[in-house]
Amino acid sequence: MYDAMMAETIRFTGHGGDLIEGYLARPLGPGPSGAVVVIHHMPGYDAETKEITRTFAVHGYLALCPNLYYREAPGASPDDAAAAARAQGGVPDERLVGDVGGAAAYLRAMPVSNGKVGVIGYCSGGRQSFLAAASLPLDAAVDCYGAFIVGTPPEGIPLKVGPIVHLARDLSCPLLGLFGADDQHPSPDQVAELDKALIEAGKEHEFHSYEGAGHAFFAVNRPAYRPEAAMDGWQKIWDFYGRHLAG
Amino acid sequence: MCTYLTEKLDVEGSGKGTAGWFTLSQATVYLDHPQHAPAEHTLNIDFLNPQQGPSARVAVELTAQSARALAAAIESALASAPPGLV
Numbered sequence: 001m002y003d004a005m006m007a008e009t010i011r012f013t014g015h016g017g018d019l020i021e022g023y024l025a026r027p028l029g030p031g032p033s034g035a036v037v038v039i040h041h042m043p044g045y046d047a048e049t050k051e052i053t054r055t056f057a058v059h060g061y062l063a064l065c066p067n068l069y070y071r072e073a074p075g076a077s078p079d080d081a082a083a084a085a086r087a088q089g090g091v092p093d094e095r096l097v098g099d100v101g102g103a104a105a106y107l108r109a110m111p112v113s114n115g116k117v118g119v120i121g122y123c124s125g126g127r128q129s130f131l132a133a134a135s136l137p138l139d140a141a142v143d144c145y146g147a148f149i150v151g152t153p154p155e156g157i158p159l160k161v162g163p164i165v166h167l168a169r170d171l172s173c174p175l176l177g178l179f180g181a182d183d184q185h186p187s188p189d190q191v192a193e194l195d196k197a198l199i200e201a202g203k204e205h206e207f208h209s210y211e212g213a214g215h216a217f218f219a220v221n222r223p224a225y226r227p228e229a230a231m232d233g234w235q236k237i238w239d240f241y242g243r244h245l246a247g
Numbered sequence: 248m249c250t251y252l253t254e255k256l257d258v259e260g261s262g263k264g265t266a267g268w269f270t271l272s273q274a275t276v277y278l279d280h281p282q283h284a285p286a287e288h289t290l291n292i293d294f295l296n297p298q299q300g301p302s303a304r305v306a307v308e309l310t311a312q313s314a315r316a317l318a319a320a321i322e323s324a325l326a327s328a329p330p331g332l333v
Contacts, residue, residue: 043282073301079282083293084301086253087275214287222280223287 004028005057012106015098021067023050025057031112034245035062037103039121039128044069044082048221062110064103093131100132116245134167140244142176145215147185150193168197174204176240178233180213208236253277262294262305269303272296281308290314
């Protein structure tokens, strides 16, 4: 099997017509290929998220990870950029939707695209994946332990996030949710509330909660990493995207 | 979890970052996932000068116990200073 791929930093048009940075990974075969927009976690556009992006290309998908903090910190190291973005209140929802929409358009326009685009996000990106799927025409969405889809954030937080569970009715595509049973953001009760809202809205979805895992169990460079949950989670992702994005 | 909680304060002083010394204007304090420390959550402090860009930053990630000990040591050092010095 021909398995060559390449990965590189590109510029593409994001929210408001801004030219922003992204990390593109793609198989070099003839296609046609499905595509994935990868939404990085709150600690930023880091080496581990780029590795995740390359993993999608290894599995046959075009994958683009927008640097959501590019405007605040062009050229800065990912940790400095994350600190700057955090201090300024994080990524506004409207800008997130514009950037993911721009990334999806870039992927669809690639000659080897099959026209299908999914989204996946981790941590704060899990909420943003749900938000993108409720705001844009997409083909599959994955929410990895996104906090504050359900539940009001604590008072006084500087980030511009609020609950968005009411957007469940606007979801444009099937949703896969991967959660840690020990996580408190989102808590098991909040995951159950989101599940209920999606059932009521008649939206196709499947949720998996892993015992012994908390927040960020996919993060290989952190103590929160739980190999069994992460490996099973990856299998769930390949199965889900295989049904909705491949071919 | 990502706590999202951030205390922000204005500070006066200097810090030494990767490009050398710079003037500080702001500090942020938050309990969240560390970038580097081998713990699930740490008390993180960023000493910043946003006018000089995101890289004008001195960062520390401390366990809660270390952070409390540091806070007490700062208070202790200030309290034991000779009268009129601070």
